[in-house]
């Protein structure tokens with residue numbers, strides 16, 4: 677049986693020392709081992725950004741894709757091979773700016789995969805521009821006088837889009853984050869896990885200390901029920917989205933692929949294509 681070390685690639689991560697993404701990688705490795713996966717059972721599909729490099733650092737099937745497009749690739753992969761546990765990963769710019777349309781539609785589609793967003797409230801790879809999660813007043817290279825636009829309340833947006841699993845964590849909380857990724861992998865549907873993962877180089881406002889001072893863990897809220905969507909929405913709004921833990925889970929809604937006729941047989945990737953050579957050549961010519 678694989679241990680978390682078996683999920684570590686030999687490539688040394690080149691994230692800045694102190695970057696939150698190191699812990700996200702560590703948590704993902706642990707979660708994969710804890711749910712009993714072997715490296716060949718896991719696929720990590722990432723977008724472009726510092727965070728996107730994670731697909732190359734995990735020893736599993738990896739795909740480092742296109743900025744904002746991790747989810748279309750991850751969904752196609754899952755539909756083609758349901759035997760794989762598919763994890764999509766990327767930054768808040770990747771998922772909530774250029775990729776926002778894909779994120780909301782993937783949420784409402786509910787294909788069984790886990791989406792981990794390393795949310796640092798900034799564009800790290802391109803050296804420090806505002807992201808859709810940056811706070812009002814935040815000064816960056818692209819907003820020298822301070823950010824004017826409101827940050828997107830992505831978890832509330834996920835809930836209204838019909839999410840079946842919404843969680844949030846902080847990269848310093850390795851145990852909590854590992855557990856949420858495990859729960860996301862076991863969830864039969866689309867699991868969104870937003871992780872506050874500080875960018876120590878370009879974001880000097882939302883630091884480790886800032887999160888420690890401002891985050892509320894849901895376990896400290898008496899009577900919190902993660903199966904109550906209305907309560908989830910209320911708590912998010914009351915705390916300005918700054919909560920950690922399992923925020924919402926719908927255990928009843930079936931995954932997209934479980935409702936598709938013909939998909940239960942065998943993963944498409946394992947099915948043979950019954951087509952004559954002549955027909956195949958005709959098809960190829962059609963696309964030439």
Ligand SMILES: Cc1ncc(C[n+]2csc(CCOP(=O)(O)OP(=O)(O)O)c2C)c(N)n1
Pocket residue numbers: 724725726727728742743766767768769770771774794796798799800801802807875
């Ligand atoms: C289609 C396209 N548009 C823009 C870029 C430039 N680009 C690369 S990464 C990035 C944003 C990175 O920020 P984020 O997704 O939050 O990830 P981080 O680096 O902070 O982990 C941008 C705008 C690109 N590579 N491709």
Ligand code: SF4
Pocket residue numbers: 690691692694695696697726727796800801874875876877878
């Ligand atoms: S620039 Fe920021 S997000 Fe990118 S590796 Fe460095 S600390 Fe991490």
